[in-house]
Amino acid sequence: MAPTIDIIRHGQAAHNVYGSHVRDAVLTDSGVAECDILRETFPFGSMVTNIVSSPLRRAIDTAILGVLPTVNDHIKIKLLPDLQEISPAPSSTGISKSALFSRYNDGHNVDMDDLNEYWYRKGFDTPYAPEVYKVEARARSARQYLRMLARKAIEAGKDDAHIVVVTHGEFAHWLTRDFRGVSGTRSSGWFNTEWRSYRIDSIFRSEHTDPWLTETTESVIARNGSLIPWSMSVLTKYSPRNFATMRVIEYSEMVHIEERRLSTYQTTEAPERSGDEYDESDESDESDEPDISNESDGWVDVDQELD
Template structure:
């Protein structure tokens, strides 16, 4: 069986209630958000198969991961893998796109105090450079940098799994905007609603190239996942995807990163 990557958007946060709440930095989940986590936990069919649980370092994604996928079944691969170590691996590669205050994380010292042994924050730098989204930063909301960051996240998932064709399940909890870059699928994205993903929506993917030779480690949604959410609807064609990418690129250039197209910048998992 090939590696399965289950991608999840975080539960409802306070910032999701209204645009005015975008001013709150690294906001909490709402009461409904906590209930959404409980619902996802009850409906997710593969708890016993998950080996790695990965999240963005923002509080809403870490809480979604903890409440939806832990504690692990003691006999599961995830429990065996994380025995004696934190269950959630946090990486800045998965942080959200925009420069709204709600999409900035907390300092790593605060995260360590809040989550303690529940989250592995070793990939979140002590100097908090991942909180810098200014021009020239690898974390800037720039089309090329975002595609580079998504590619590096996918290749890291493949390395963790031991190869694209290994029977490993990985759960990744991240953000609505970044999920479009992670999947290279911008279907459903609009200017009024910044993502085509619902809160706690879970979609499952395999690596498109099972030989493991694809340098960008592209993902392809499983047939079962597509049918569950879209039925018999036909996916967008590659030319339609290209048209949507061009729109996203222009929006990022004019609204979030009004500077010249960047060179690729290396970031670490």
Template sequence: MAPVIHLVRHAQGYHNLSFENQWMPDPDLTEFGKEQCEELRKNFPYHDKITHLVASPIRRTIFTCQLSFAAAVTAGKKIVALQDAQEVSLYPSDVGSDAELLKKEFGDLVDFRLLTDDWNDKSPDSKYYPDPLKLEARARSARQWLRDLVKGAGDDTHVALVTHGGILHFLTEDCELLAGTGWDNTEYRSYEFADETGQDPNASLKELPESLRRRQGSEIPLTDTEKREMRAAYESVMNEGIKHCLDTISQQQLETSQ
């Protein structure tokens, strides 16, 4: 069997409880979020196959990875922090903590060697500003990195990547307009690379049949036209969110200066 990539959305964080909580910087998991991790730990069927742990450097994804894949962590596998897997929006809840603070908090649990000092810079000129073309580019970069990670690692390789609802749609190249994301907290879906030769410059993923059956049952997959239409709608909503966030930040700065 070809290497498998298990994509996982983080557990519930305090920012998920209300819109106002989106302004919380890099929030913790809620107690219910920790229970969700426990359920994922109990129900995930591939613990004995996991060879690599990867997470967005935002705290809730690291905690979700640590708690949900505790067996692999206990066995000595470090969580690799992949900054291209961070969330898309400009809200403080989706802007990660400074690298030095993360290193102090998580220590040897996480491999931060790929994390740059400016990884949480989401200014308009940065790689991580939530422009659709930039999001596509870094999602592609993340997929290419994953492909390089599993290259030569053997067909029994299983990677768990814990990340976020927004960027997951770019990683999987679909756009489901469902409450901001079509992924539930701690939902996992399993993929392999669409091109087995490793030559695809896009490094596209395709969901495994058993993963599709588990979450869709007999549901008919979307056509390419339907996917394009949903993508346009998703981008419209995302752009509105960026505008609202920037307007709110400007208003807060104005009030502070008065």
């Protein structure tokens, strides 16, 4: 038996309801309720050896509320920037490491060692820009990281280990290389707090090779009720990738437009505040309704399509 990778999409967040202008959107009350259900129904807590999460707050909070209470006390949530969402919209743009530290340092068991201060930047000079080859590269990097964790579990005699990944609906398709459910009108086939289980093929191949994630039979049946619909759609596993690729290209053009706008603005007027800066006034309190008085400035939030 080999370790299992359980991939979870975050719960509903403010941008799903109010729009993509909400910076690093946090969970709504409905999202918190979804995490409560996840906590009650996720069956593998006692076997979890690692939790890794996107550093976007809706993913961290999903891990804290939906998974962490089910596992051993010594396990921390490892924040992995490779797992962040692809879109450059404000709602999928995170906050600085220091701001995250202020929010999660007090008793939340969150490990931020792999974050730099500006991990959330998605300009073309960063690894997280919405360019197809960069999305593929960080998905591959994430798979290699998960393989490393699985190897360590085997070496520790925990062949039945479960490694939990909390990420986003769109990036999950690139991580698993299974694009079923993506279409011209749907950015993701993953629903809020949905989890699917995978195993890594050829787990002891060279560390430089790209691991392959294969969904377990149990996971497929739990989602579909039968292997038949799933097996009939195997041939369409990759064809929806064209839709996903086109979205990444559209996001890339968004970044071009935004960078040109900022460049023009900075040459004509000294800005009072950089778009990269963050203070507490940006943060939506889960108990308060987000400010929706401003328009989204043309940003498109892919998660809205599922809600």
